[in-house]
Amino acid sequence: MRPGAPPFRCAVMSHVMPTYKAPVDEVMFLLTDVFHVERYNNLPGFAEATPDLMQAVLAEAGKFCEDVLTPLNRVGDKEGCRRHADGSVTTPSGFKDAYKKFVVGGWIGASAPIEFGGQGLPTVLTQAVREFLCSSNMAFSMYPGLALGAIATIFAHGSAEQKALYLPKLTAGQWSGTMNLTEPQCGTDLGLLRTRAVPQPDGSYKITGTKIFISAGEHDLAENIVHLVLARIDGAPQGTKGISLFIVPKFLPAANGALGARNAVSCGSIEEKMGIHGNATCVMNYDGASGWLMGEQNRGLQAMFTMMNEARLGVGVQGLALSEVAYQNAAAYAKERFAGRALGGAKFPDKPADPIIVHPDVRRMLMTIRAFNEAARALVLWTALKGDVARRSGDARERQAADDHMGLMTPVIKGVLTDQGFANTVLAQQVFGGHGYIAEPGMEQFVRDARIAMIYEGTNGIQALDLVGRKLSKDGGRALRAFFAEASGYIKEHEADAAMAPFVRPLGQAVAELEQATMWFTQHALGNPDNAGSGAADYMHLFGLVALGYMWCLIVDAAKAKAAAGNDATERMTAKLATARFFMERVLPASTTHLARIKAGAASTMELPAEAF
Numbered sequence: 001m002r003p004g005a006p007p008f009r010c011a012v013m014s015h016v017m018p019t020y021k022a023p024v025d026e027v028m029f030l031l032t033d034v035f036h037v038e039r040y041n042n043l044p045g046f047a048e049a050t051p052d053l054m055q056a057v058l059a060e061a062g063k064f065c066e067d068v069l070t071p072l073n074r075v076g077d078k079e080g081c082r083r084h085a086d087g088s089v090t091t092p093s094g095f096k097d098a099y100k101k102f103v104v105g106g107w108i109g110a111s112a113p114i115e116f117g118g119q120g121l122p123t124v125l126t127q128a129v130r131e132f133l134c135s136s137n138m139a140f141s142m143y144p145g146l147a148l149g150a151i152a153t154i155f156a157h158g159s160a161e162q163k164a165l166y167l168p169k170l171t172a173g174q175w176s177g178t179m180n181l182t183e184p185q186c187g188t189d190l191g192l193l194r195t196r197a198v199p200q201p202d203g204s205y206k207i208t209g210t211k212i213f214i215s216a217g218e219h220d221l222a223e224n225i226v227h228l229v230l231a232r233i234d235g236a237p238q239g240t241k242g243i244s245l246f247i248v249p250k251f252l253p254a255a256n257g258a259l260g261a262r263n264a265v266s267c268g269s270i271e272e273k274m275g276i277h278g279n280a281t282c283v284m285n286y287d288g289a290s291g292w293l294m295g296e297q298n299r300g301l302q303a304m305f306t307m308m309n310e311a312r313l314g315v316g317v318q319g320l321a322l323s324e325v326a327y328q329n330a331a332a333y334a335k336e337r338f339a340g341r342a343l344g345g346a347k348f349p350d351k352p353a354d355p356i357i358v359h360p361d362v363r364r365m366l367m368t369i370r371a372f373n374e375a376a377r378a379l380v381l382w383t384a385l386k387g388d389v390a391r392r393s394g395d396a397r398e399r400q401a402a403d404d405h406m407g408l409m410t411p412v413i414k415g416v417l418t419d420q421g422f423a424n425t426v427l428a429q430q431v432f433g434g435h436g437y438i439a440e441p442g443m444e445q446f447v448r449d450a451r452i453a454m455i456y457e458g459t460n461g462i463q464a465l466d467l468v469g470r471k472l473s474k475d476g477g478r479a480l481r482a483f484f485a486e487a488s489g490y491i492k493e494h495e496a497d498a499a500m501a502p503f504v505r506p507l508g509q510a511v512a513e514l515e516q517a518t519m520w521f522t523q524h525a526l527g528n529p530d531n532a533g534s535g536a537a538d539y540m541h542l543f544g545l546v547a548l549g550y551m552w553c554l555i556v557d558a559a560k561a562k563a564a565a566g567n568d569a570t571e572r573m574t575a576k577l578a579t580a581r582f583f584m585e586r587v588l589p590a591s592t593t594h595l596a597r598i599k600a601g602a603a604s605t606m607e608l609p610a611e612a613f
């Protein structure tokens, strides 16, 4: 607390409803000062996205999220979605109107290709907007979020006719999208899926089966819903090698997009669940519904990975987003709530007590969240930039390197940002004491909403296995080598700089630990795969710490330069240096524990027979 700072508002709790302020300046700092987005001006869409335009887009999106979506977050939680006897579903009050405004604003197609009605803006910009949307209203954000996944998948795998028919409607928000993988008997192991596809003489298929837990499966926001469905064509091999991907629209469209008859797909029920009540989680019944194959027969899972990877990054952003909004509210509360005295003596002797922000333990919680949020946002934007390079660069080598990065980072971002994002919502709830457990201040909703992000789009255990079992060795370890080369190159370049030592040295140690962990797997997991399985979650978190530590070093570099320039950002930049030191001293050392657990191997984890549980 600065001497002479204005007195805090009131000892009585004024913080009864959660609030949200979109971190526009933070995003702009990362884009312009840390990642020098102007260096990407050779990519289509980037030169047009000048800093002024980006600032304006972010400010506009932020305002929409603050003014329209934030007030609806609690409404959605309390009302939930309602299914009617005819299978239709009504979203919570206000969602329809907000969706209309969102569509009119052109937000869904902001980064979609111009040829299909999008605006072609850099994805890095819309990824930042995605954070704002999730922070203000995660349940709402999932409706357009799933449309984005469908757009990416149809763009990558659809035929020319499918693209022409579906993409303009999806980018305009007139139609929305879903992904239908999960069935009652299988979620993780899609090789077990039973939904059938029977070929028809006209080239279409009849789809029959039951999908469960389908987000946004039925609702009243868009005029049509485009379901992307995994099914097995009659006679196809069992297991994952016999799965194909189909487009199954709710209303059958004519070639010009005019809506036709209702397809034989319906919502059988909606789930009662822990959080995200404003998003309809549906059981979807396919009763001989007409569907069209997308991509090659039996290669559906590979095609669906486009949607899953898109969605996994989006889910990682959900973890960050809820951590951010929870932090903002906890920080405000810590300055308003008075309890006890500062350990070193009263800071507000004229008041009956000091605000709880004076207490080191409350600071510990706030700093832990803050140190995560700033670096996690950098990691998301860095990776989104790579996504833009992977999709837009004219240079094949650049595209490949960026694609490698995306593949490696996707499970890390999904797993680490949602595990830690959830943990952070609990920390922020703790700052509120008993009031955190009460519905009114909204903290318990953040905890409930954040929890699902660790589960769907592949549980975090599966993300860790994907990282260790697939991504490390993919293409002879090319992506991993590139990551190590970049981090080590940075450390070498800065190790002689005394001012950077408090940041670069701990990062160097964590990188060395990650290298040791990788080596340990190479030596001990081939002979005993359980050694990889039991260490995978720790490896993913160790990787995440290194990636976040590297982000902090880049942020510190940029913040020092900006602080030295002596403008009105100096105070904000100086705060970044303190937050970076906290990360290096109090968060990053967990890397040593992760390494120790990995090296312990699987023996004690696997020793007990199943009957002993």
Ligand SMILES: Cc1cc2nc3c(=O)[nH]c(=O)nc-3n(C[C@H](O)[C@H](O)[C@H](O)COP(=O)(O)OP(=O)(O)OC[C@H]3O[C@@H](n4cnc5c(N)ncnc54)[C@H](O)[C@@H]3O)c2cc1C
Residues within 6 Å of the ligand: 179, 180, 181, 182, 185, 186, 187, 188, 189, 212, 213, 214, 215, 216, 273, 281, 452, 455, 456, 457, 458, 459, 460, 461, 462, 465
């Ligand atoms: C609110 C909500 C929304 C959802 N939205 C969608 C959606 O839009 N579309 C869709 O298709 N699905 C959706 N899902 C489903 C979700 O993706 C699955 O629930 C998830 O993938 C896990 O599958 P499962 O529930 O069958 O768990 P299981 O596969 O039964 O897994 C149970 C546990 O075992 C672990 N496990 C399983 N296999 C392995 C293994 N080989 N190695 C190590 N551990 C393993 C898992 O990590 C998990 O902890 C949603 C679910 C919910 C709750």
